[in-house]
Amino acid sequence: MDGEEYKRIISLIQDSSPKLTYCEWFDENDSLWDHTRHSHPYIELIYYVDGKGSVGIGDAQVNFSLYDTIVYPAYVEHRDAPSPERKREIICLWVDIPELVLPGPIHLNEREGMLNNAFRNIYREARRKTQEPVLLEYAIKQLLIIIFRECYEADGRNRTFERVLEYIQNHYMEKLTLEELAGLEYISKSYLSRKFRQLTGDSVIGYINAMRIQKASELLISTSMGVDEIGALVGFDSPKYFCRVFKEKMQETPSNFRKRYRAQGGI
Known part of the structure; x- marks a missing residue:
């Protein structure tokens, strides 16, 4: 993701009106956990509160662990591989934001705690009896912006290491x-x-x-x-x-x- 694309996505998120259509916190012993291959009509955002494992996305296998975030585009099929320990615990969100078309899944392993806080804030706000739609919309936008900022900065870090690797190959x-x-x-x-x-x-x-x-x-x-x-x-x-x-x-x-x-x- 280059700088122009990053600015375009952030501007799109800021001008949008995202709606939270699903918000649950559960572990894989819960009946809510779906082990079948499935997809959703909205963007799905998963935050791993506990556990580790893998998920099949198309023909690819993605490993995840504690504090990872995975974002699935709407209608992209995926399947969680069963975990022997059955200790996985997630916060799961579905967000309706038609303007945001993702080219593919996103996998982040941010360790600074910002994604952790953002997911928890949305969950808390969604569970309030006196829910404020404006605050919830703001919290969703904040989460999406943090995710794409992480993607942009990760791309920059990867380019940095590509240059280091190229230097090593030449010297x-x-x-x-x-x-x-x-x-x-x-x-x-x-x-x-x-x-x-x-x-x-x-x-x-x-x-x-x-x-x-x-x-x-x-x-x-x-x-x-x-x-x-x-x-x-x-x-x-x-x-x-x-x-x-x-x-x-x-x-x-x-x-x-x-x-x-x-x-x-x-x-």
């Missing part, structure tokens, strides 16, 4: 430091480390070393260069460290890797 053979990579986008080292692991499932150095080992494997197969020379070429400043990392990643030494490949008729 993996050089001596790279966490401080240098964080400085590229003016972010802290701790933030980079945390978000890098979230996005790639690996640490920064683990990702860099995996890339180096992949390139080293290609060179071991396609050239007759020495093992130490290859290690230095892909960015390892110590032959011993190169061999240790290679064995951790490939379960064999560089020399054995080359011998095995040659024995199989590689070169």
